[in-house]
Amino acid sequence: MKTHKIAVIPGDGIGPEVINEGVKVLNKIASLDHTFQFEFTSFPWGCEYYARYGKMMDDDGIERLKEFEAIYLGAVGFPGVPDHISLWDLLLKIRKSFDQYVNIRPITLLKGAPCPLVNFNSEDINMLFIRENTEGEYAGAGDWLYRGKENEVVLQNSVFSRKGTERIIRYAFEVALKQGKTLTSISKGNALNYSMVFWDQLFEEVGKEYPSVKTYSYLVDAAAMLMIKDPKRFEVVVTSNLFGDILTDLGAAIAGGLGLAAGANINPERVYPSMFEPIHGSAPDIAGKQLSNPLAAIWSASQLLDHLGYEQYGKVILTAIEQLLIEKNVLTPDLGGSSSTSEVGDCIVELIASNMNVLQTQKN
Ligand SMILES: NC(=O)c1ccc[n+]([C@@H]2O[C@H](COP(=O)([O-])OP(=O)(O)OC[C@H]3O[C@@H](n4cnc5c(N)ncnc54)[C@H](O)[C@@H]3O)[C@@H](O)[C@H]2O)c1
Secondary structure (H helix, E strand, C coil): CEEEEEEEEEECCCHHHHHHHHHHHHHHHHHHHCCEEEEEEECCCCHHHHHHHCCCCCCCHHHHHCCCCEEEEEECCCCCCCHHHHHHHHHHHHHHHCCCCEEEEEEECCCCCCCCCCCCCCCCCEEEEEEECCCEEEEEEEEEECCCCCCCEEEEEEECCHHHHHHHHHHHHHHHHHHCCCEEEEECCCCCCCHHHHHHHHHHHHHCCCCCCCEEEEEHHHHHHHHHHCHHHCCEEEECHHHHHHHHHHHHHHCCCHHHCEEEEECCCCCCCEEEEECCCCCCCCCCCCCCCCHHHHHHHHHHHHHCCCHHHHHHHHHHHHHHHHHCCCCCHHHCCCCCHHHHHHHHHHHHHHHHHHHHHHHC
């Protein structure tokens, strides 16, 4: 039997609750398949760890994570620890150290999921955001001069390398080609006259190698408006680190809310482990009360299965989530229900078991 070694970082706030449910689902799938199993190793890193030891993760944390096939992360951040520390010393450290330069965020309105836009349904909102994940506006380059003085100055530089920009654009073209979809680039070349003009130029250059992929290019402000007014026009989307971060929260809002938004941080060359996480934060306002929606974490578990080559099971999970949303019997409060986090996880496990039984019976 094959064993997949997965590092689990539950993190802070609602992180541990939602990750528990994802692990439950992954174990159920493995137990029904019989040919593989998961070996989960949990790391206690995060803000509580910081409060105790003055650091977000062990000094050799990155070395230790290297031996795993994938990382499954809840969320980090908690009042008392500045957000830039929790983000930079754990999440961004892992993304950068492991060159997870592709951030895949599906913005898919599943049937039954709430959508604040009128006159749009699940056929109209089905985008795949591919966000640059290691440089751009989040490169961490800058300075803080004359701190606290009258002439105080801060500099936050964006970094767009040819290698970094070209590889994310190429990755997006490959996905669009494989899926037979259009590719939209989102940038801001009119105002950001170096970085985004460069981005647009590389989008055009790389595009010449993919003549069969139909492309569009929008300014980020126009794209934000169009995602609301005409979401159907977006299929595969490629954009920079900051723009992708903001637009995918907007995307989450039109595709069921943060409780349903998942993200994968991929190192496509598989030199290092990739990381899977819900895109929401640690939600301190509802932490520890079993009020959190675990569906985003469960959706990211389905991305983990896709990454390990079990796409059929990734689909099984999404089908179960959709069934749950359509039936509306077992939902957390953010989706208008009164069920607990673990009740939702249990229900997904039951749906998966019965769907896989049906599949098995059909096969026999
Ligand atoms: N990837 C990450 O680890 C990540 C991402 C974003 C924010 N953060 C951190 O999380 C902390 C809180 O940030 P925030 O409040 O801006 O964002 P948040 O995503 O934690 O919460 C925003 C709102 O959405 C709700 N919400 C979020 N996830 C939910 C879920 N699964 N089920 C039900 N409701 C949910 C929260 O209750 C809150 O009202 C901060 O410390 C921030 O830095 C971490």
